[in-house]
Amino acid sequence: MGDRDQAIKNQLNGENMEERKQNFSMRMEGLDSLFNEVKQLLNLEELAELASKIEEKAESGDLKTEVHFSARSNIPRQGNIPRSDRFSRSTRVSTTNDGDEVETSYTTNFSHSPQTGSSRDHSSRNTVRNSVRTTSTAHSAHSSASSSAHASTNQEQSKTSANHANDSKQTNQSQPPLDRTVGGLGKVLAQLRDLVEVPLKRPDILEKLGLEPPKGVLMVGPPGTGKTLTARSLADHLGVNYIAIVAPEIVGKYYGEAEKKLRQVFEKATKAAPCLIFIDEIDALVPNRTQVEGEVEKRIVAQMLGLMDGFASRSGVIVLAATNRPDAIDPALRRPGRFDREIHFPVPDRNDRREILAIHTANMPLAADVNLELLADQCLGFVGADIKGLCQTAAYGALQRQVVNLAQIPDRLVVNNQDFTDALKQIQPAVLRSLTVQAPQVQWSEIGGLETIKNTLQEAVAGALNDRELYDHAKAQAPRGILLSGPPGTGKTLLAKAIATAAQANFIAINGPELLTKWVGASEQALRQIFAQARQVAPCVIFIDEIDTLAPARGNYQGDSGVSDRMIGQLLTELDGLQSSDGILLIAATNRKSSLDPALLRSGRIELHLTVDLPAESDRLAILAVHNRDRPLAEDVNLDQWAGRTDGYNGADLAFLSNRAAIFAIRRHQQTRASDRQIALSDLKITSSDFEQALAELDQQRH
Known part of the structure; x- marks a missing residue:
């Protein structure tokens, strides 16, 4: 019985095994059939082939691209592709500064003219190694071939001068005027267009004249002056491709990675010509090799030099670089043939600030009391980014003032003058913050006496800062430097601040001993930096207090390792370098004029010498009147008497x-109010006895 059961069991197992094999084979056949159906539906092979063709065209330059690099700036890193009626293409390469890992997305739109017999757009979609993306139809291969023929035709036509002119005209019509996008930089934009537009749009003109277009342009200026915005707007306006990279993002942690990224950038730019390469913060990428110890930085500098020398000047590629520290860049890059052109972005003057304000308030509902002319005067030292922040802050203030809750929103929102006044209190200009520049508000009327000196200084200010065109017309030279000498406390610093206020200029105050350090060369570098900063925020008044400690007569000090002599030499060099058009006025103060180096006091340097002596009786009366103008003086106070005493x-x-007389009056009033609560604030008076106590205290301090 057991043997028979075992035989039956074995038979059943064998049948089950055969059945399982058959079922498995049927399932595999079903999966193969399903896979083939899916493969036919998706047509992956055809899509992959089309994607490869698109990538090859992009790499060879037949397919124009817009190239985007990731950056910290919030400005879109993009370029414009000029479009024609017969063939339009828009290709965007979203890339990072990551060498081989660059991901590229191309989007192609092929618009056929009626002559081709097709009004449909044929596109495909697929993802390959470089993330090439299109949309899919059954006619994608035909569309690619047709578009390639159109592209070839356009390339041949673009070689003629007539089509060059038409392309330029079409681009200018599609873009707003450049000065409406970037305000306050009219001269800078004109220089950039002269350097960039003709080489990129009409290189045939330069070839006829035998001119070599510039390979690189270095844009120098403080942060926020519009260097990045200008580069991007220029590319948009000209309709050329644009590659923007941030220098610190190029540097990698692996050996040779940064150099490889740089090579890829220049290769892509050459294939996408005409193209602008914009390198932001280039001083971080190519620092002075004598001031760095790492080998990575030196290799990057060497690679950059090789790339700048390697690509042809007529390749249709121009490199724009921005920095606010030009001295930190390796000098080899600033020679002719590399970054041989430098354009300086100044801090906006009054008219430029008015223009920038008009741009940023163009879409704002301004109240009638908003005066942009007056607002431009109040924005002393503001750069473009600061003015944009000011307008945004004022608009948010108007929103908070008028919209209490979202359920009750007024039909009309306006930004009034008080909104801008409140915003001015919150915004501190970035340039002034980094340079410790002041905008003093000291009026001439706040300085008592010294009428002759004030009149002389007003003429000097008019010539050096305000009415330069009159002096230029009369061929007169305004003083570059003014020396105020006299005893301490006579108002020399106050006079310097009043000069800056009258000229609506920035004010840099320096104390002579603060510049002196124990490190060799550091003092001279600090002095150079001060004058460079003054040029950035011009018009500017530089006030050096106690200049006798900074520039004593040479040869008098033997134990300072020659620091004083070097500082005098540097100061003389800076004064000789000042031009009447710089908008810089140097004012120095000392109470030891005889100890100054004679070379400093000659004509052409600090040439106007004014002695601020102790005030005469009439001047003392004027000074007392200024300081007691708004104080509650009693009837027994006779300022004429105190001027004589x-x-x-x-x-x-x-x-x-x-001031001490006022404090004594406050002290007496507090004592009286402690015993009599009926005493009012209006009963507080400064009496002659208060002045007597103050004078006794002052005499005690003086002796």
């Missing part, structure tokens, strides 16, 4: 006298 006192002493 303060012979030999300077302006600082008289300011101290007036």
Whole structure:
């Protein structure tokens, strides 16, 4: 019985095994059939072939591209592709600074003319190694071939001068005027267009004249002055391709990675010509090799030099680079044939600020009390980015003021003058913040006495900063430097601040001893930087207090390792380098004029010498009147009497006298109010006895 059961079991197992094999074979056949159906539906092979063709055309330059590099800036990193009626293409390469890992996405639109007999757009979609993406139809191969023929025709036609002119005209019509996009940089834009437009749009003109177009242009200026915006807007306006990279993102952690990324950028730009390469913060990419110790930085500099020398000047590629530290760039890059052109982006003046304000408020509903002319005067030292922030802050203030809750929104929102006034209190200009520049508000009326000196200084300010065209017309030379000498406390610093206020200029105050350091060359470098910063924020008044400690007569100090002599030499060099058009006025103050180096005081340097002596009685009366103008003086206070009793006192002493008299009056009022609560604030008066106590205290300090 057991043997028979075992035989039956074996038979059943064998049948089951055969059945399982048959079922498995049927399932595999079903899967193969399903896979073939899916393969036929998706047509992956055809799509992959089309994607490869598109990639080859892009690499060979037949397919124009818009190239995007990731960057920290919020400005779109893009370029414009001029379009024609018969064939339009829009290809975008979204890339990062990652060498071989660059991901590229091409989007092609083929628009056929009626002559081709097709009004449909044929496109395909697929993803391959370089992330090439299109849309799919059954006629994609025909569309690719047709578009290739159109592209070839356009390339042949673009070689003629007539089509060059038509392309330029069409581009200018499709783009807004450049000065409406970038405000306050009219001269800079004109220089850039002269350097870039003809080489990229009409290289045949330069070839006829035998001219070599520039390979690189270095844009120098403080942060926020519009260097990045100008580069991007210029590419958009000209209708050329645009590659923007941020220098620190190029540097990688692997050996040779940064150099490879740079080579790829230049290769892509050459294939996408005409093309602008924009390198932001180039000082971080190619620093001075004598000031760095790492080998990576030196290799990157060498690679950059090789790339700048390697591509042909007529390749249709121009490199724009931006920096606010030109001295930190390796000098080899700034020679002719590389970055041989440098364009400086200044801090906007009053008219430029007015133009920038008009651009940023063009779409704002401004109230009638908003005066852009007056607002431009109040934005002293603001760059373009600061003005944009000011307008945005004012608009948000208007929103908070008028919209209490989202359920009740007024039909009309306006930005008024108070919104801008409040915004001005919140926005501190970036340039002024980094340069510790002040915008003083000291009026001439706040300085008592010194009428002759004030009149002389007003003429000097008019010539050096305000009315330069009159001096130019009369061929007159305004003073570059003014020396205020006299005892301490006579108002020399106050006079310098009043000059800056009258000229609506920035004000850089320097104390002579603060520049002196123990490190060799550091003091001279600090002085150079001050004058460079003054040029950036011109018009500017540089005030050097205690200049006798900074520039004493040479040869008098033997134990300072020659620092004083080197500082004098550097100061003389900077003064000789000042031009009347720079908008810089140097004012120096000292109470030891005889100890200054004679070379500093000759004509053409610090040539206007004014002695600020102790005030006469009439001047003392004027000073006392200024300091007690708004104070509650009692009837027994006779300022004429106190002006006569303060012979030999300077302006600082008289300011101290007036202030201490007010403090003694406050102290007396507090004691009286402690015993009598009926005493009102209006009962507080500064009496003659208060001045007597203040004068006694002042005499004690003086002696």
